Amino acid sequence: MKYSNAWHLRDIILLTLIAIFFGVIYWIIGPLYNVLTVALTPVGLGPGANDIVMGIWVMAGPLSGYVFKKVGSATLGEFLGSVVEMFLGGQWGASTMISGVVQGVASELGFTFTGYKRYDWFSLNLSVLTTTIVTFGWDMIRNGYSKYHIGLLIALFIIRLISTWIFSGVLVKAIVNLLDRTHLMQTQTR
């Protein structure tokens, strides 16, 4: 199957819909983040909630990368999702769009490093790793993570890595496996 890098109307709608769906699922099923944050704040570990659910937040990126197999699809998917989130009045306001780009580029890198040729377990794992590193770097700046004690910093990083691996790695792979069996994607993303 050859994939072209051109974006057509159909792809753009599909990408946006997927991004919104993922946002809404997150939004309906759990104010998970808020509950965790409130629980962890008294001991000063509130930001840890961010790391625990990070994987869910960034799922749309690797998934679109994997589904569309185009240059820029992971970034675009994540970015469009963030625009929608901002309009819904998310908790991060105007910085949501910046995070969207950062997260998108972060997960895109995994596919970039494999030359957009490999779409398998390896590139997905690579994407998990780049996502964790880049988004963590961004939180060092934006959320002041850089000021934390080194022990906490390492712990947060590991939590984020595990969360991202579970959701953006294992879960995304399971979703893609289901999709591949339907043979519906092939005819769609020419």
Place this chain on the structure above:
Amino acid sequence: MATISVNHLSFSYPTEDGQKPLTLADISATFPNGGFSLLTGPSGSGKSTLMKIISGLYPKFGGLITAGEVRLNDTKISDIPETDRGQLVAMMFQNPNQQFAMDTVERELIFALENQCVAPADMMARVDRALDYVEISQLRHRQLNSLSGGEKQKVALAVIIAMQADTILLDEPFASVDPVARQLLLAKLSRLQHEEHKTIIISDHDLEDYDAYIDHLFVLNDTGDSLVLLNDKAAQQKMATFKRQDTSNQQLLLPKKTDEPIISANNLKLTAGTSTLLTQPKIDFFQHHITLLTGANGTGKSTLLLAISKLHQYNGSLLLNQKEIAKIRPNRLYQQVALVFQDADQQFLNVTVSEELALSLKNSQAPAYFKDRIPKFLEKLQLTQLQDQVVYTLSGGQKKKLQILEMLIMATPVLLFDEPFTGLDFSSLQAVMTIMKQVAKDCQQTMIIVSHQLFGLDALVDYHVTLENKQLQYVEGLA
């Protein structure tokens, strides 16, 4: 003004292993200029495919023309620039829900005119005229999301009128439209044909009401390799067999004093957005009975089923076995109540037909009953050969049958059906109703069925409730 000629057309949806099975094989026909043509044929024969080819959507959006061509007057469809096409052919789709790009009615019309590069100064006049023509000026500033199915289809027609398309294709446009709206739309189309000389092609399973309007009846056969124009006599015969059975004097009973209520509404109020759909002081639905629920488009039938399934909020009280539905936890509730959605795709969870059936059997409340009977049911529904097929590639009618069967297998005490019979051909309809009746009896189920089509229902249902003027009421007549 356009004559559409289909010349030795073959069309395929290539499979992923490179095969090219023909969905349409060497068909030819001429749809006359200025005529009103009806296209019919069994489910899965390729009607939608043909219409999308004529409107130029295929092969752009899928599939492959392997031979032949379609011409509009003397130009091949594929040679017409996309921007000019809107003035030549426009299409109205079966599903009213994903037809619009914009948020309000007016903006959608303007969007279409912008696409045609109409000068901004001329736009409002065309919008006014189109809305007037369909008599929906009052909907002008409404959110498209908040319109009923029938209203959306009227808006879709207004867009086509504003675009001043010469040829209008309608793919089962009335599937979600009630008889009143259907008559109104048909009359509008007929006026367009006679006054503005448009060419109109419409596809439908249900031939009722058409004989007063159409000039030509085309039939596509089930294998998609013959498309014929029936002569007048044959056409008349075909239409006659479709005359709706006279349901007007069929009578049902009213509920008896001794019937056990299972679902009870008290001072129930249902709203959607800004409109109130239902204010019901008191009504019961009765255990071990099959109740039919009817009412015009947008009166709130689906909304009521959703409320019972805890998918729509309500005010007042709605009890299931004396317990308030809003207070029952979802996983408990859905062991007692299940909904057969109008859209079959929403019901499926797995990939293949046999996986779907296996999941239902695994979690069924009457596994022993169904275990031996499933093969027989599959046989009756003509699904036996399809067990390894991916559910999403089944035809509309096949999906519907599978969906109904797998929900029957769950043997949930209360089963709600939202328009279960749409898109089923005649023999499938009979088979489905027989099985529903048998299962309801053997598994002691309570059923509520929403349906616009009443054919044969007198044999299936016990009671009939109508929804009119925001009130539910038991009635004796079927129609």
Place this chain on the structure above:
Amino acid sequence: MNPSLKFLLAVLIALEISFTNTWTVNLGLAVIGLLVILSSRPSLKRLVLLFFVPLIPAVALAVAILLQSNAGIHFALVLFTRIYAYVFVGSAATLTTSVADLVMSLEQNAHIPSKFAYGFLGAFNLLPKIVSEVNVIRAAGNMRGQALHIWSPQLYFKAILASLDWSENLAEAMTSHGFSEDAPRTYFKQIRIRWWDWLIVIGSLALLQVALFGLHLQ
């Protein structure tokens, strides 16, 4: 103000305050944002929500800094006010602009391809349907004896299938309504960038630099 420039300004402000540590500037930005929001006459519920939504992350970040680092109260205040600045500045943009206007401006002023503009808009307008679809998917699972959780692949699988189906319908419908990628279109509502739009952007950014620099010197 021109929608594209309004959003550009909001993002640039958010970007800048991500890298600076002056809580008074954050506070000032939040207040200005709030004034703009108030001028759009939001409902009371919205306003209350606006104050509460950022509270959770803001408090969490501030408390964490106090308990888990040596950065001190000043930095905690910076993080706290930063979140409020993000949200109020962002909402000042979103609450005063409709998505449709933003998209039209992006098409006409920023010249992004119309397929991106209207593809996004068409999908965005399905949002209410998407919310109910997610509920339907979960109910459908429960009705078949299968609970779908946030970690269930089936949940996302169904969402993607719905997206596939809807995107096909919508793309075909838009095409049928005469939309063509890369073809010229006319605009019923002309959206222009006027000189004062630029003045606001450049002026605001300049003021922000002065404020940051000035307070930094003290």
